[in-house]
Amino acid sequence: MKTFYIETFGCQMNVHDSEKVIGTLMAEGYSQVATPESADLVLYNTCSIRDKAEQKVFSRLQQFKKDHGAGKVFGVLGCVAQQEGHRVFEKAPHVGLVCGSASYNSLPQMLVQLESGARRVTGLSLETEDTFETPFARRDNPHRAYLTIIEGCDKACAYCVVPMTRGPERSRTSDSVIREAHSLAEAGYTEIQLLGQNVNSYRDPSPAGWDFAALLGAMGKVPGIRRVRFTTSHPRDFGKEIIDAMDENPVLCNHVHLPVQSGSTRVLDRMQRLYTRDEYMRRIEWMKRSPRNIAITTDIIVGFPGETDEDFEATMNLLDECGYDSVFSFKYSQRPNTPALRYEDHVPEPVKSARLTALQEKQRTIQIKQNAAAVGTVQEALVEGFNKATGQWIGRTSQNKTLNFIRPREGGESLIGRYLDVQVTRSGPNSLVGESVN
Ligand code: SF4
Numbered sequence: 001m002k003t004f005y006i007e008t009f010g011c012q013m014n015v016h017d018s019e020k021v022i023g024t025l026m027a028e029g030y031s032q033v034a035t036p037e038s039a040d041l042v043l044y045n046t047c048s049i050r051d052k053a054e055q056k057v058f059s060r061l062q063q064f065k066k067d068h069g070a071g072k073v074f075g076v077l078g079c080v081a082q083q084e085g086h087r088v089f090e091k092a093p094h095v096g097l098v099c100g101s102a103s104y105n106s107l108p109q110m111l112v113q114l115e116s117g118a119r120r121v122t123g124l125s126l127e128t129e130d131t132f133e134t135p136f137a138r139r140d141n142p143h144r145a146y147l148t149i150i151e152g153c154d155k156a157c158a159y160c161v162v163p164m165t166r167g168p169e170r171s172r173t174s175d176s177v178i179r180e181a182h183s184l185a186e187a188g189y190t191e192i193q194l195l196g197q198n199v200n201s202y203r204d205p206s207p208a209g210w211d212f213a214a215l216l217g218a219m220g221k222v223p224g225i226r227r228v229r230f231t232t233s234h235p236r237d238f239g240k241e242i243i244d245a246m247d248e249n250p251v252l253c254n255h256v257h258l259p260v261q262s263g264s265t266r267v268l269d270r271m272q273r274l275y276t277r278d279e280y281m282r283r284i285e286w287m288k289r290s291p292r293n294i295a296i297t298t299d300i301i302v303g304f305p306g307e308t309d310e311d312f313e314a315t316m317n318l319l320d321e322c323g324y325d326s327v328f329s330f331k332y333s334q335r336p337n338t339p340a341l342r343y344e345d346h347v348p349e350p351v352k353s354a355r356l357t358a359l360q361e362k363q364r365t366i367q368i369k370q371n372a373a374a375v376g377t378v379q380e381a382l383v384e385g386f387n388k389a390t391g392q393w394i395g396r397t398s399q400n401k402t403l404n405f406i407r408p409r410e411g412g413e414s415l416i417g418r419y420l421d422v423q424v425t426r427s428g429p430n431s432l433v434g435e436s437v438n
């Protein structure tokens with residue numbers, strides 16, 4: 001029996017790619033093992049969004065450089081594979097497979113080449129119109145499933161490697177997406193998270209020609225599916241029809257992740273984000289006006305080249321205006337081959353760090369306030385686990401917030417996978433606490 005080990009770095013797209021890679025390998029007769037030491041094939045599905053993530057992979061490979069790796073085949077998949085290409089072999093000569101995500105459909109053929117003794121196999125072409133679809137995805141979570149609807153990105157944000165690592169946008173047909181949603185429901189999944197670098201750029205390539213809002217409307221009608229989420233959305237392509245679809249369809253969750261990156265139109269322009277602050281705020285207003293109580297989350301980069309104190313101040317006051325429920329914030333870091341490399345007006349590292357700290361502190365106080373507003377309400381939670389240390393069940397609300405709760409008349413049975421109504425009794429900056437009421 002051939003065995004493999006896989007470790008995944010980075011975003012949900014990578015996590016789901018790995019689920020599909022695992023299924024593909026198992027269909028080829030491989031079995032998954034828990035440690036790299038016991039595997040014949042060791043795979044790292046990599047992320048290059050930040051330098052740190054990239055370095056981690058090479059340090060993992062380094063551990064096997066000497067005799068520990070003898071007899072094994074090492075493979076680098078994903079964004080670092082695509083970005084570094086053949087340079088991976090120079091940096092880590094014991095690697096046998098370098099494959100970007102746009103070539104995963106050819107993995108079975110690449111495995112055959114490796115098995116027949118090929119020393120170095122690559123899958124690095126970005127010229128594809130295909131998406132990676134397989135009936136074999138091995139999903140980890142038995143209740144919540146990822147479902148890719150679009151791959152790649154046609155934007156060119158100045159700081160971002162994705163267009164170079166994942167290739168151009170390719171949408172799946174609406175028919176294949178809906179078919180997969182039905183089979184997920186039949187397999188017992190109740191929550192689906194639609195994935196794409198820009199989900200709302202979705203364009204059905206079949207004659208049906210659906211846009212993203214039409215797809216959302218249809219997803220909301222799949223029997224057995226109680227929750228549908230989607231990530232990530234680009235503000236430029238985020239039309240009012242998406243909010244209208246959410247208003248009409250209770251299955252669509254009360255949450256939108258809409259990365260803003262900066263509150264300054266001048267910085268947004270230099271980032272090549274294709275929208276102004278005002279245009280972004282219009283989308284926030286649509287959400288605030290919705291009767292759905294939509295939680296809004298975002299991504300922010302501080303210290304982009306040329307960001308002045310005034311620009312940063314604009315980002316700080318954007319936090320107040322938007323009242324985000326959560327913010328993923330990062331210091332700008334240079335990435336290979338990106339347009340921002342041409343900028344020379346770098347923000348000094350200590351200034352970046354100070355800005356990040358200030359932003360995170362401010363957001364923490366906003367989150368305390370946002371979450372406190374939920375105290376006293378009853379929220380439906382999908383139960384995801386049990387925390388033995390606290391004796392609390394761990395649930396997730398439609399707004400994608402963690403809601404830890406107790407069940408007053410505990411019956412001893414597992415609640416995992418069930419949807420329960422929970423009265424929120426307390427709140428903190430990052431989670432809610434409550435008691436189940438049914
Ligand atoms: S929209 Fe911009 S940030 Fe998002 S993946 Fe495309 S280039 Fe990167």
